[in-house]
Amino acid sequence: MSAVAPIDVPVDAKTERQLRKGEKAAERPTLRKSKEKLTSKGATIAAVIIAILWTTPTLGLLITSFRPAELINTSGWWTVFSNWGFTTNNYEQVIGGEATTVTLGQSFINSIAITIPASLFPLVLAALAAYAFAWIPFKGRNIVFIGVFALQVVPIQMALVPLLSLFARGFKIGDVALFDGLGAGGNSYGQIWIAHTIFALPLAIFLLHNFISEIPAELVEAARVDGAGHGQTFFRIILPLSMPAIASFAIFQFLWVWNDLLVALVFADGAVGPITKVLREITGNRGQDWYLLASGAFVAMIVPLIVFFALQRFFVRGLLAGSTKG
Amino acid sequence: MSAFLKWLADLSPFAQIPLVILAFLFVIAAVLFFIEIAPRSGTKYTVIRLVVCVVAPTALFLILGSVWWAAILAALLGAAFFLLDYRAKAGSGYLFQLIGFLSPAMFLLAIGLVYPTIATFFKSFMNARGNRFVGFENFIFVFGQEGNRVTILNTIIWVLVVPAFSTIVGLGYAVFADKARGEKVLKALVFMPMAISFVGASIIWKFVYDANGAGQPQIGILNGIIVALGGQPIDFIAEAPWNNLFLMIILIWVQTGFAMVILSAAIKGVPTEQIEAAQLDGTNAWERFINVTVPGIRSSIIVVLTTISIASLKVFDIVQTMTGGANGTNVLANAVYAQKLEEGRSSAFAVILFLLVLPIIIYNVRQMRLQKEIR
Numbered sequence: 001m002s003a004v005a006p007i008d009v010p011v012d013a014k015t016e017r018q019l020r021k022g023e024k025a026a027e028r029p030t031l032r033k034s035k036e037k038l039t040s041k042g043a044t045i046a047a048v049i050i051a052i053l054w055t056t057p058t059l060g061l062l063i064t065s066f067r068p069a070e071l072i073n074t075s076g077w078w079t080v081f082s083n084w085g086f087t088t089n090n091y092e093q094v095i096g097g098e099a100t101t102v103t104l105g106q107s108f109i110n111s112i113a114i115t116i117p118a119s120l121f122p123l124v125l126a127a128l129a130a131y132a133f134a135w136i137p138f139k140g141r142n143i144v145f146i147g148v149f150a151l152q153v154v155p156i157q158m159a160l161v162p163l164l165s166l167f168a169r170g171f172k173i174g175d176v177a178l179f180d181g182l183g184a185g186g187n188s189y190g191q192i193w194i195a196h197t198i199f200a201l202p203l204a205i206f207l208l209h210n211f212i213s214e215i216p217a218e219l220v221e222a223a224r225v226d227g228a229g230h231g232q233t234f235f236r237i238i239l240p241l242s243m244p245a246i247a248s249f250a251i252f253q254f255l256w257v258w259n260d261l262l263v264a265l266v267f268a269d270g271a272v273g274p275i276t277k278v279l280r281e282i283t284g285n286r287g288q289d290w291y292l293l294a295s296g297a298f299v300a301m302i303v304p305l306i307v308f309f310a311l312q313r314f315f316v317r318g319l320l321a322g323s324t325k326g
Numbered sequence: 327m328s329a330f331l332k333w334l335a336d337l338s339p340f341a342q343i344p345l346v347i348l349a350f351l352f353v354i355a356a357v358l359f360f361i362e363i364a365p366r367s368g369t370k371y372t373v374i375r376l377v378v379c380v381v382a383p384t385a386l387f388l389i390l391g392s393v394w395w396a397a398i399l400a401a402l403l404g405a406a407f408f409l410l411d412y413r414a415k416a417g418s419g420y421l422f423q424l425i426g427f428l429s430p431a432m433f434l435l436a437i438g439l440v441y442p443t444i445a446t447f448f449k450s451f452m453n454a455r456g457n458r459f460v461g462f463e464n465f466i467f468v469f470g471q472e473g474n475r476v477t478i479l480n481t482i483i484w485v486l487v488v489p490a491f492s493t494i495v496g497l498g499y500a501v502f503a504d505k506a507r508g509e510k511v512l513k514a515l516v517f518m519p520m521a522i523s524f525v526g527a528s529i530i531w532k533f534v535y536d537a538n539g540a541g542q543p544q545i546g547i548l549n550g551i552i553v554a555l556g557g558q559p560i561d562f563i564a565e566a567p568w569n570n571l572f573l574m575i576i577l578i579w580v581q582t583g584f585a586m587v588i589l590s591a592a593i594k595g596v597p598t599e600q601i602e603a604a605q606l607d608g609t610n611a612w613e614r615f616i617n618v619t620v621p622g623i624r625s626s627i628i629v630v631l632t633t634i635s636i637a638s639l640k641v642f643d644i645v646q647t648m649t650g651g652a653n654g655t656n657v658l659a660n661a662v663y664a665q666k667l668e669e670g671r672s673s674a675f676a677v678i679l680f681l682l683v684l685p686i687i688i689y690n691v692r693q694m695r696l697q698k699e700i701r
């Protein structure tokens with residue numbers, strides 16, 4: 001789907017304990033002195049070399065995005081100090097440019113309009129389902145849950161073509177319409193909202209179930225004794241207590257949808273295309289116009305990078321969410 | 327529904343967001359409200375349940391645009407469900423609550439993943455328009471053409487190369503960074519690519535690989551280095567089969583951060599007593615790492631390898647953005663999209679991709695069942 005994915009395979013109890021312990025150890029503040037004793041020069045040098053290798057490509061494009069177009073094409077970005085030039089013109093051009101069906105600025109707004117609802121819907125629906133799997137006993141519960149879990153590995157490529165024709169042409173048995181298609185026209189976000197919601201559900205149910213099933217049974221029992229039904233127990237006990245898990249999944253879902261290209265290419269036509277789709281178009285049409293590509297890439301990256309640096313700790317916890325509970 | 331979506335689509339995007347969220351939350355609130363009052367006894371609540379059982383499916387079918395008699399059928403089924411629920415062993419209202427919690431997600435999964443997956447299987451045996459059975463013709467097309475065989479082979483190579491390299495580099499980096507000064511910053515730098523979209527990552531690397539003709543100034547850093555050392559510029563993403571490797575580097579670049587985070591947590595979870603005991607035995611750092619740490623985090627390594635394998639099998643965005651599948655770099659996930667007008671062939675590619683993922687699904691499900699039995 002996209003670059004970021006929490007652990008989405010089952011983890012045995014021993015590994016789970018190990019990861020949880022390690023995560024706690026990593027979050028403990030270490031005293032400066034004890035840390036200094038443990039550091040080694042060789043390790044620091046090796047780590048710095050890898051970090052430089054990993055950062056240089058991004059840095060190169062970032063510097064390029066602020067250089068004038070004619071300098072970009074005649075000198076390498078690493079000579080930026082001997083061939084000095086600074087401009088924000090690239091950003092102005094790419095945001096308002098008419099190179100594609102929608103401008104990059106409009107597609108940025110599309111990305112926001114797609115991402116926010118498509119992050120909320122699957123979370124709420126998955127929390128409801130996860131509650132039923134965790135706290136309402138029923139026959140065949142394990143089988144159904146494992147079935148849902150297995151669905152998350154099914155490549156969404158399997159679903160694209162039939163789902164698209166379902167949205168476009170509806171569902172008919174013979175000539176009888178059970179569903180006459182969304183029919184909302186090319187400027188509706190409807191089908192991409194629904195598509196993202198569906199594709200996120202299996203993993204969301206799996207992760208939230210891990211968390212919700214670990215909530216102490218006494219709390220749920222106490223609520224029941226006080227006269228709360230399942231509706232109130234869910235709303236007043238489960239939902240507030242699972243906020244950490246919900247928050248970390250929300251971050252992932254947000255980044256997924258924002259960074260997604262495949263679902264966007266299939267389900268977001270013309271005017272509602274998100275920024276990844278427009279960026280892909282620019283790469284295809286104007287592949288050598290680095291002043292557009294570099295600045296466009298950073299316009300698309302700015303939101304995920306802010307989310308990442310602001311919420312880094314939740315992000316790391318979320319990565320481990322599939323394996324550790326609570 | 328189409329009327330609502332049509333009306334919504336004409337508004338400004340910033341008005342659409344709160345409106346659609348409010349509409350959604352209103353429906354959810356109604357579901358929770360009826361779940362809450364479902365188990366209560368008394369004529370009043372029984373009548374409410376009956377009304378909801380009949381009205382909800384009817385309304386759903388009408389919203390979806392069904393013919394009127396299908397909606398009436400839905401109403402009758404709803405009434406039958408009410409009777410079933412009324413006589414439920416666990417008390418009347420029990421089934422009502424269960425369905426209330428599960429049905430929204432299950433309904434969407436059924437129409438959005440289960441039905442399409444089954445439909446794709448059938449479509450892979452049909453012609454391009456999906457109206458004539460053609461047997462294995464689509465699969466013969468896939469396996470019969472040199473280009474398509476390369477596509478399948480490439481996918482397999484991606485799965486072999488990317489998880490191995492990401493895990494090794496991620497493991498090494500986790501060890502180094504743990505012992506380095508400025509651990510947090512160093513980790514964040516390697517981790518950052520995970521926040522970037524594959525499209526963004528592809529553009530970053532396209533620029534690294536950029537090649538101009540010999541004699542012209544090079545603006546891609548790799549060719550900059552090669553030319554500065556006196557070599558000839560190389561067009562990294564055009565020359566098969568090595569261009570595949572250069573595309574794989576992008577996914578390795580992204581996934582290493584993931585491997586690093588998980589394995590770093592695992593290493594910190596290895597009991598220090600074991601390491602200290604090995605230290606007392608006079609082993610050096612490398613021996614301790616290979617003989618104590620690595621076996622200690624074996625299961626975490628498997629988790630990382632599996633997760634990255636799934637990501638490598640499904641790789642699409644990178645190939646689509648870098649080459650569009652040209653120059654012998656195509657992979658299955660991209661072929662499904664590229665052939666989407668030829669529904670039969672596209673479905674055949676999807677089925678092959680599914681078969682490659684199947685072992686991982688089976689392995690996961692078995693792991694899951696083992697866990698469920700233990701608990």
